[in-house]
Amino acid sequence: xxxxxxxxxxxxxxxxxLLILTAIGAGWGCSTVNVAEQRLVSKSNMVFSDSPVFSxxxxxxxxxxxxxxxxxGGQASGCTSCK
Amino acid sequence: MMKKLAFQNPILxxxxxxxxxxxxMSRLLNATEEVEIHSFTLPIWDSNExxxxxxxxAGIILLDFFAYWCIPCLPTSQDLEHNISKFYLxxxxxPQGLPVQVLSINVEAKQRQRTADFxxxxxxxxxxxxxxxxxxxxxxGLALPYxxxxxxxxxxxxxxxxxxxxxxxxxGTKAMRxxxxxxxxxxxxxxxxGVAQLxxxxxxxxxxxxxxxxSKNETAAKQSISELEVPKEETQAAPKIIEVEPATKVLQPRxxxxxxxxxxxxxxxxxxxxxxxxxxDVEIFNSTVQRERETETGHWDLVLNQGHIRVDYEPFxxxxxxxxxxELNENNIAGQVSVTTNPSAYIxxxxxxxxxxxxxxxxxxxxxxxxxxxxxxxxxxxxADPWGYNASGGINWDTTTTLGVLSSTxxxxxxxxxPGYDRPLFQPLERGRERLYTGSxxxxxxxxxxxxxxxxxxxxxxxxxxxELRYRYSGNLNQALGENWVLxxxxxxxxxxxxxxxxxxxxxxxxxxxxxxDWNEKWFLGVTGRRYSDNxxxxxxxxxxxxxxxxxxxxxxxxxxxQGDNHSWMFSLASYRTNFDEIDSPIRPxxxxxxxxxxxxxxxxxxxxx
Numbered sequence: 001x002x003x004x005x006x007x008x009x010x011x012x013x014x015x016x017x018l019l020i021l022t023a024i025g026a027g028w029g030c031s032t033v034n035v036a037e038q039r040l041v042s043k044s045n046m047v048f049s050d051s052p053v054f055s056x057x058x059x060x061x062x063x064x065x066x067x068x069x070x071x072x073g074g075q076a077s078g079c080t081s082c083k
Numbered sequence: 084m085m086k087k088l089a090f091q092n093p094i095l096x097x098x099x100x101x102x103x104x105x106x107x108m109s110r111l112l113n114a115t116e117e118v119e120i121h122s123f124t125l126p127i128w129d130s131n132e133x134x135x136x137x138x139x140x141a142g143i144i145l146l147d148f149f150a151y152w153c154i155p156c157l158p159t160s161q162d163l164e165h166n167i168s169k170f171y172l173x174x175x176x177x178p179q180g181l182p183v184q185v186l187s188i189n190v191e192a193k194q195r196q197r198t199a200d201f202x203x204x205x206x207x208x209x210x211x212x213x214x215x216x217x218x219x220x221x222x223x224g225l226a227l228p229y230x231x232x233x234x235x236x237x238x239x240x241x242x243x244x245x246x247x248x249x250x251x252x253x254x255g256t257k258a259m260r261x262x263x264x265x266x267x268x269x270x271x272x273x274x275x276x277g278v279a280q281l282x283x284x285x286x287x288x289x290x291x292x293x294x295x296x297x298s299k300n301e302t303a304a305k306q307s308i309s310e311l312e313v314p315k316e317e318t319q320a321a322p323k324i325i326e327v328e329p330a331t332k333v334l335q336p337r338x339x340x341x342x343x344x345x346x347x348x349x350x351x352x353x354x355x356x357x358x359x360x361x362x363x364d365v366e367i368f369n370s371t372v373q374r375e376r377e378t379e380t381g382h383w384d385l386v387l388n389q390g391h392i393r394v395d396y397e398p399f400x401x402x403x404x405x406x407x408x409x410e411l412n413e414n415n416i417a418g419q420v421s422v423t424t425n426p427s428a429y430i431x432x433x434x435x436x437x438x439x440x441x442x443x444x445x446x447x448x449x450x451x452x453x454x455x456x457x458x459x460x461x462x463x464x465x466x467a468d469p470w471g472y473n474a475s476g477g478i479n480w481d482t483t484t485t486l487g488v489l490s491s492t493x494x495x496x497x498x499x500x501x502p503g504y505d506r507p508l509f510q511p512l513e514r515g516r517e518r519l520y521t522g523s524x525x526x527x528x529x530x531x532x533x534x535x536x537x538x539x540x541x542x543x544x545x546x547x548x549x550x551e552l553r554y555r556y557s558g559n560l561n562q563a564l565g566e567n568w569v570l571x572x573x574x575x576x577x578x579x580x581x582x583x584x585x586x587x588x589x590x591x592x593x594x595x596x597x598x599x600x601d602w603n604e605k606w607f608l609g610v611t612g613r614r615y616s617d618n619x620x621x622x623x624x625x626x627x628x629x630x631x632x633x634x635x636x637x638x639x640x641x642x643x644x645x646q647g648d649n650h651s652w653m654f655s656l657a658s659y660r661t662n663f664d665e666i667d668s669p670i671r672p673x674x675x676x677x678x679x680x681x682x683x684x685x686x687x688x689x690x691x692x693x
Contacts, residue, residue, distance in 0.1 A: 033531050033533065033534045034216060034220065034534070035148075035150075035190065035216060035219060035220075035224055035225060035226060035227055035229070036150070036190045036191065036192070036214075036215065036216025036219065036220075037216075037534040038150075038152075038227075038531065038534065039150065039152050039191060039193065039194075040534065040535050040563040040566075041531050041534065041535065041536065041537045041561075041563065042150075042152040042153060042154070043152065043563065043569065043601070043604060044604060044646055045561075045569050045571075045599050045601060045607055045609075045644075046537055046561045046563055046569055047537065047561075048529055048537070048539050048559065048561070051354060051688075051690055052354055052356045052371070052373075052653070052686070052688040052690075053354065053644065053646075053651045053652060053653045053688045053689070053690045054644070054651075054653070056571060056573070056595070056597050056611060056642075057573075058358070058638075058657075058684060058686065059358075059369070060358075060360045060367070060659075060684060061613075061615070061636075061638075063367075063443070063444040063445075063446075064444075064446075064636065064661060065591070065593070065615050065617070065634065065636060066589075066591065066617060066631065066634070067555075067575075067577040067589070067590075067591020067592075067593070067615070067617045068575070068577075068591070068593065068615065
């Protein structure tokens with residue numbers, strides 16, 4: 001029986017490259033917008049919010065859509081007999 | 084040595100480079116510029132008078148740069164007015180006898196009435212106007228609130244000013260008083276975040292000859308700080324002790340009116356949410372209570388959820404001859420607690436744990452009823468009792484206040500699910516795995532992209548028992564279209580490889596868009612459209628597959644929101660349609676589960692901050 005690797009080298013390389021892209025994205029824009037020009041990006045409907053009052057996403061999407069399930073657990077994906 | 088090893092290792096090379104790059108960026112972006120500003124002249128808010136720094140008497144001046152739209156600015160200005168300005172007025176200056184004055188400086192040119200409302204709420208006694216942000220930029224301000232402490236010493240040629248502290252974000256009353264109390268004595272004490280600035284910035288502001296001319300009104304009267312700011316009756320009043328509440332620093336909030344935004348004082352926020360998803364044969368109802376409590380060193384978050392699922396179970400008669408219709412009613416409960424701590428000005432640690440009990444979705448309930456009707460009473464069948472728990476830990480790093488946040492979270496989860504069953508001919512009953520373990524890493528990045536757009540990227544890597552690594556990317560872009568229109572985009576993709584060569588990998592995509600209009604940032608009306616599609620869930624259960632065929636969903640809805648100072652609420656109504664592909668023969672018994680449905684999704688949410 002083939003011994004299964006937890007993560008392959010290829011997977012790790014993809015992972016770290018994606019991480020770098022994220023880091024570049026994080027740096028992007030940090031030095032370009034003057035403070036006095038941040039009025040529009042500071043509006044309440046422009047910021048990303050965890051509050052249900054200001055959030056666009058619905059928890060039901062993750063229950064009905066297998067690809068939207070965030071945690072990956074069996075219950076989260078909604079298919080109890082699925083691996 | 085470690086560095087050499089990291090850069091030579093083929094796996095560690097990339098992350099090592101990324102960390103090095105990020106550290107360099109961080110140092111660059113958070114560095115304090117040594118600004119050569121000799122003095123400045125600014126108009127006084129709502130007045131024809133002019134304020135000129137170089138003409139002020141020696142002492143200590145605290146500059147508080149603000150804008151009405153900056154969420155942490157209001158509590159900062161309020162705290163500075165009450166616990167710094169009035170406190171030192173009552174004490175006749177700092178311990179060395181140097182007078183202390185707070186100057187609030189507005190940097191927003193538009194929406195003057197809203198700025199006037201802000202000033203009224205903050206109680207600021209002297210406000211200057213820097214609508215183009217020139218002085219803020221010259222003093223190295225990258226984010227609001229931006230605080231600068233100036234020390235003035237009398238010289239023959241006039242008062243010479245030194246900037247001894249420059250900082251984005253407010254470190255709190257205690258830290259500010261420690262700094263102010265140390266001015267004028269040798270071996271001065273600095274605040275935690277102010278140490279670097281104190282070492283690096285001792286810039287002298289020598290004369291009035293090089294004043295920055297920001298106003299053409301040169302004939303306006305000029306007054307000293309004390310004349311402008313200190314009402315006579317207050318200067319003559321007996322010293323009094325003002326109760327000061329310890330404060331914490333303010334990080335840029337990610338949401339309006341968040342408790343994080345009001346980190347200066349101990350605030351509590353309640354969220355109440357009820358939502359329902361209904362179709363002709365399925366009803367799902369959920370109610371959630373969330374309590375957030377801001378403390379001196381972070382905040383606590385408690386979420387409790389109670390749900391109910393009703394399913395009109397109807398067996399698929401063509402493939403299930405023994406099944407009978409049944410009405411299923413199940414309750415579920417869930418709880419989650421999170422703790423956030425702030426070990427430094429730009430770092431946040433988040434720990435969370437929680438659990439649930441009961442069926443949380445209609446599909447698992449439907450499948451469980453199918454297996455119960457098929458195999459109940461047979462050796463090996465056990466009634467399902469789904470439950471699970473999770474724990475997570477993460478770190479948030481404010482790359483620069485208000486501009487960028489980078490976070491990473493590790494999530495561990497255990498689920499005891501309702502397993503699948505099968506009974507091959509003349510064989511004992513086989514039961515699927517009922518305990519699943521999931522490990523997940525979530526990377527998240529937010530930043531201001533341009534002066535009208537803000538973006539967020541999320542990457543998630545998930546590994547569940549007996550499954551391959553799942554990759555998920557989701558991105559958001561919020562775009563302001565003028566003063567009162569906002570367009571929000573969302574896109575996501577998920578990929579999971581399949582071990583078996585004859586099966587295709589799992590892939591899903593979703594795109595969404597919200598167009599929203601606001602009236603004075605109090606009322607918001609938005610229209611939402613969203614589409615999702617996948618190529619069918621990976622499913623390798625024992626013999627009979629219960630995984631769904633390829634799915635497409637469409638979501639179209641409207642949302643009405645109101646935002647007040649303490650109370651906010653939202654109501655949304657949406658049409659949601661799930662369309663499945665043709666069902667393959669192995670999953671025919673589940674034909675009624677995977678039928679197309681038209682759903683109505685309704686959500687109401689209320690938020691109260693006090």
